[in-house]
Amino acid sequence: MADPRITNGLKFRPFDIIFLVFVSDLAFAKIHYSIREEMEPGAFVGNVAEDLGLDIRRLSARKFRLVPADKRQCLEVNLESGILFVNKRKDREQLCGQMPACLLSFEIFVEEPLEMYRGEVEILDINDNSPSFPESVILLQMAESMAPGSRFPLESALDADVGTNAVSVYNISPNEHFGLKVETAEDGTKLVLLVLEKPLDRERQSSFQLMLTATDGGNPPRSGTARILITVLDINDNAPRFDSNVYKVSLIENSPRGTLVVLVHATDPDEGSNAEVTYSFSNRVSQKIQELFSLDPRTGEIRVQGTIDYEEGDNYSLDIQAVDNGSPAIGGHSKVLVKVNDVNDNAPEILLKSIASRVPEDAAPGTVTALINVIDRDSGKNGQVRCDIPKNVPFKLQKTSSGHYKLITSDMLDSETTPLYSIAILARDSGSPPLSTNKTIQITVSDINDNAPRFARPMDTVYVMENNAPGTSIFAVTASDPDQDQNSYVTYSFIDNLIQNLPLTNYLNLNSMNGTIYALRSFDYERVKNFQIQVQARDSGVPPLSSSATLNVIILDQNDNAPIIASPSAQSGSAGVEVVPQSAGQGYLVTKIIATDADSGQNARLLYQVLKATDPSLFIVGLNSGEIRIARGILEQDSTTQRLVILVKDNGQPSLSSTATIHFSILGNVTEIFSESSNLVRNPEHVSDINLYLIVIFGSTSFIFLITIILLIGIKCKQDRNSPEVYNSPSCCDGLDDSNNAFDPRPTLKESLNYTGAGEIIRIPDTHHYSVCLSPESAKSDFLFLKPYTPSMSQDRC
Ligand SMILES: *[C@@H]1O[C@H](CO)[C@@H](O)[C@H](O)[C@H]1NC(C)=O
Numbered sequence: 001m002a003d004p005r006i007t008n009g010l011k012f013r014p015f016d017i018i019f020l021v022f023v024s025d026l027a028f029a030k031i032h033y034s035i036r037e038e039m040e041p042g043a044f045v046g047n048v049a050e051d052l053g054l055d056i057r058r059l060s061a062r063k064f065r066l067v068p069a070d071k072r073q074c075l076e077v078n079l080e081s082g083i084l085f086v087n088k089r090k091d092r093e094q095l096c097g098q099m100p101a102c103l104l105s106f107e108i109f110v111e112e113p114l115e116m117y118r119g120e121v122e123i124l125d126i127n128d129n130s131p132s133f134p135e136s137v138i139l140l141q142m143a144e145s146m147a148p149g150s151r152f153p154l155e156s157a158l159d160a161d162v163g164t165n166a167v168s169v170y171n172i173s174p175n176e177h178f179g180l181k182v183e184t185a186e187d188g189t190k191l192v193l194l195v196l197e198k199p200l201d202r203e204r205q206s207s208f209q210l211m212l213t214a215t216d217g218g219n220p221p222r223s224g225t226a227r228i229l230i231t232v233l234d235i236n237d238n239a240p241r242f243d244s245n246v247y248k249v250s251l252i253e254n255s256p257r258g259t260l261v262v263l264v265h266a267t268d269p270d271e272g273s274n275a276e277v278t279y280s281f282s283n284r285v286s287q288k289i290q291e292l293f294s295l296d297p298r299t300g301e302i303r304v305q306g307t308i309d310y311e312e313g314d315n316y317s318l319d320i321q322a323v324d325n326g327s328p329a330i331g332g333h334s335k336v337l338v339k340v341n342d343v344n345d346n347a348p349e350i351l352l353k354s355i356a357s358r359v360p361e362d363a364a365p366g367t368v369t370a371l372i373n374v375i376d377r378d379s380g381k382n383g384q385v386r387c388d389i390p391k392n393v394p395f396k397l398q399k400t401s402s403g404h405y406k407l408i409t410s411d412m413l414d415s416e417t418t419p420l421y422s423i424a425i426l427a428r429d430s431g432s433p434p435l436s437t438n439k440t441i442q443i444t445v446s447d448i449n450d451n452a453p454r455f456a457r458p459m460d461t462v463y464v465m466e467n468n469a470p471g472t473s474i475f476a477v478t479a480s481d482p483d484q485d486q487n488s489y490v491t492y493s494f495i496d497n498l499i500q501n502l503p504l505t506n507y508l509n510l511n512s513m514n515g516t517i518y519a520l521r522s523f524d525y526e527r528v529k530n531f532q533i534q535v536q537a538r539d540s541g542v543p544p545l546s547s548s549a550t551l552n553v554i555i556l557d558q559n560d561n562a563p564i565i566a567s568p569s570a571q572s573g574s575a576g577v578e579v580v581p582q583s584a585g586q587g588y589l590v591t592k593i594i595a596t597d598a599d600s601g602q603n604a605r606l607l608y609q610v611l612k613a614t615d616p617s618l619f620i621v622g623l624n625s626g627e628i629r630i631a632r633g634i635l636e637q638d639s640t641t642q643r644l645v646i647l648v649k650d651n652g653q654p655s656l657s658s659t660a661t662i663h664f665s666i667l668g669n670v671t672e673i674f675s676e677s678s679n680l681v682r683n684p685e686h687v688s689d690i691n692l693y694l695i696v697i698f699g700s701t702s703f704i705f706l707i708t709i710i711l712l713i714g715i716k717c718k719q720d721r722n723s724p725e726v727y728n729s730p731s732c733c734d735g736l737d738d739s740n741n742a743f744d745p746r747p748t749l750k751e752s753l754n755y756t757g758a759g760e761i762i763r764i765p766d767t768h769h770y771s772v773c774l775s776p777e778s779a780k781s782d783f784l785f786l787k788p789y790t791p792s793m794s795q796d797r798c
């Protein structure tokens with residue numbers, strides 16, 4: 001803009017005068033003007049003619065003209081008035097650039113006389129340019145690890161103006177980290193440096209945007225800005241960090257494979273690969289645990305990959321690490337605590353520590369029979385076990401202080417009622433659902449000899465028909481013993497007693513194994529009608545128990561005795577004579593036959609009958625009484641001697657009989673009584689029988705004698721071999737002439753027919769017995785064999 005004073009006329013200006021004077025002094029003096037740049041066209045610069053002292057009126061005449069020194073001319077002169085003015089707006093920077101002084105030279109010519117003048121116009125700078133940066137955005141990258149004091153050169157700003165109007169000050173927007181330093185180089189150029197004042201942390205601030213301002217010294221000052229964009233480059237200076245220092249998780253045992261246990265996560269504030277995290281178990285995690293759990297290196301998922309068994313381990317500590325991908329890599333650590341929750345997956349186990357498989361039946365209540373341990377591998381309620389046995393056994397469970405169970409008897413035992421107990425032990429835990437186990441143990445109640453043998457009938461009656469065959473069994477006693485085995489093994493024996501002062505064993509033999517009683521000889525009812533024996537049954541326990549039975553042996557009668565006529569007594573060779581007075585009337589009791597029968601009962605009930613009579617009409621005999629009475633009055637013509645044969649017979653089956661012969665003498669009025677001895681004569685047939693019997697007896701006795709000799713020799717031989725002591729070897733043929741002997745020591749007639757040998761019992765101490773054996777043939781051939789008998793040979797072959 002032109003100075004208005006200059007623009008307004010040719011006024012002289014003080015600083016122009018100097019030039020004027022200077023110009024006036026010399027013909028070639030220069031005239032000098034100063035104008036500011038950017039003057040409007042037409043702006044007044046100076047009145048050249050006047051300043052040169054030229055006559056304005058003659059200017060045309062003198063051909064006044066102005067010649068610019070170069071083509072950049074932007075000045076023009078009014079040839080009429082000599083006024084220099086701006087014809088074109090001029091920018092100093094355009095004209096002169098960075099030249100410190102911008103001078104436009106010109107020459108003025110006039111003729112007549114020719115004169116030349118030099119002149120110049122200095123274009124003065126005005127602050128019409130702002131500083132500017134080559135780039136409006138300055139991009140910078142720096143590693144966050146850059147040390148404070150590091151310097152980053154920036155491009156300086158440009159200002160077209162010069163001098164004070166050029167850039168004088170740089171500023172940077174306020175920030176924590178960066179400062180600015182401007183250095184002037186030797187050539188005067190300014191170096192602008194960005195200085196790091198405080199360490200960077202990309203993780204805190206990864207970029208900065210700063211404003212760089214350059215301000216010039218003009219008035220008013222002008223300024224230009226540039227944006228500095230700073231990117232902080234990452235350095236792997238951060239370890240990955242887990243979300244939690246400890247992950248506490250719980251896991252149900254038996255969780256299936258693949259169950260997510262926990263998701264661990266670590267973050268790394270770095271970026272890029274420095275923030276790429278890989279998860280893994282630390283080396284401290286045992287191989288075993290690594291088989292149970294898997295850790296996904298990318299996602300951080302910890303999953304079940306093995307069998308989680310609470311009983312194997314109820315907790316696991318997994319040290320985990322996360323490593324970034326930087327170089328060098330940095331790792332972060334954490335820990336996962338896995339608590340396993342128990343599931344009731346184990347049934348209780350019943351362990352028999354010891355068992356007394358046999359308990360004696362006399363064991364007192366409280367006797368320990370088994371020691372049981374019950375374990376459950378689960379914990380808590382799942383491992384709380386209750387143990388029970390059925391109520392209906394005489395056993396109970398008792399818990400010991402050490403947690404075991406004792407199986408003890410709770411009652412008396414009896415092997416006879418229950419020899420074996422199967423006890424089911426049931427163990428049940430308290431889990432839900434509960435699991436249970438049962439185990440059956442067998443306890444044998446061992447027998448104790450606590451039962452004596454018992455006779456089926458402790459009091460019994462044995463009927464034996466007299467004249468029995470020797471060697472036949474007459475009875476069998478049996479006793480049972482509820483004990484077992486040895487304790488129930490019963491043997492029989494007579495309790496040593498006498499029959500009629502003779503040892504019982506003379507008459508009876510007892511099979512000690514099965515209780516069969518044999519008669520060794522015939523019994524004669526007429527000698528003994530009954531007797532008692534006592535049999536003992538004894539078991540083989542230790543000590544043995546025994547009991548006894550009483551047998552009432554009753555001999556049954558057989559009709560083996562014929563009636564015996566006692567009166568009228570038969571004198572040898574003559575029959576009795578009874579005198580009957582002639583006057584005796586009907587019903588007169590002449591006499592009475594007295595007869596006896598050694599048998600008893602019906603066998604001894606006698607009946608009397610007339611067998612033969614001289615005059616059958618004269619006498620009658622009382623059938624039962626035996627009284628002989630007159631049947632009718634005695635007549636003259638009746639014979640005075642009468643003979644009567646009376647048959648006396650018993651009522652046995654078959655009956656036996658005898659006859660009595662009575663002679664009667666009938667006397668008329670005679671008081672003297674002749675008594676003809678009535679002749680008691682046995683039946684003639686009978687007599688002949690007796691003769692036969694005598695012959696047989698003689699023969700038999702000789703034969704028995706012979707047999708006895710043979711047997712004695714045989715026994716002697718056996719004695720020599722076995723040296724048994726023969727306690728008792730009475731032969732039935734031995735002299736048994738004791739008058740008190742009820743039994744006939746000699747074989748009776750009938751005995752002799754069947755009984756030809758001596759039954760002998762030879763006892764050998766302890767186990768060896770000889771028992772009488774009758775073989776089927778022996779019954780016929782009448783041989784008795786002696787056989788050794790041992791208990792083991794219970795089934796005798798004979
Ligand atoms: C963890 O398990 C170990 C054995 O594996 C055991 O000694 C420890 O007592 C357990 N800790 C807890 C709190 O259950």
Ligand SMILES: *[C@@H]1O[C@H](CO)[C@@H](O)[C@H](O)[C@H]1NC(C)=O
Pocket residue numbers: 424426438439
């Ligand atoms: C014991 O176990 C057997 C099979 O082992 C079963 O039949 C019986 O019912 C069980 N008893 C109880 C009381 O659980």
Ligand SMILES: *[C@@H]1O[C@H](CO)[C@@H](O)[C@H](O)[C@H]1NC(C)=O
Pocket residue numbers: 476511514515516794795796798
């Ligand atoms: C007893 O044993 C004997 C000899 O072994 C035998 O002959 C007899 O029949 C048995 N008696 C009984 C009742 O078993």
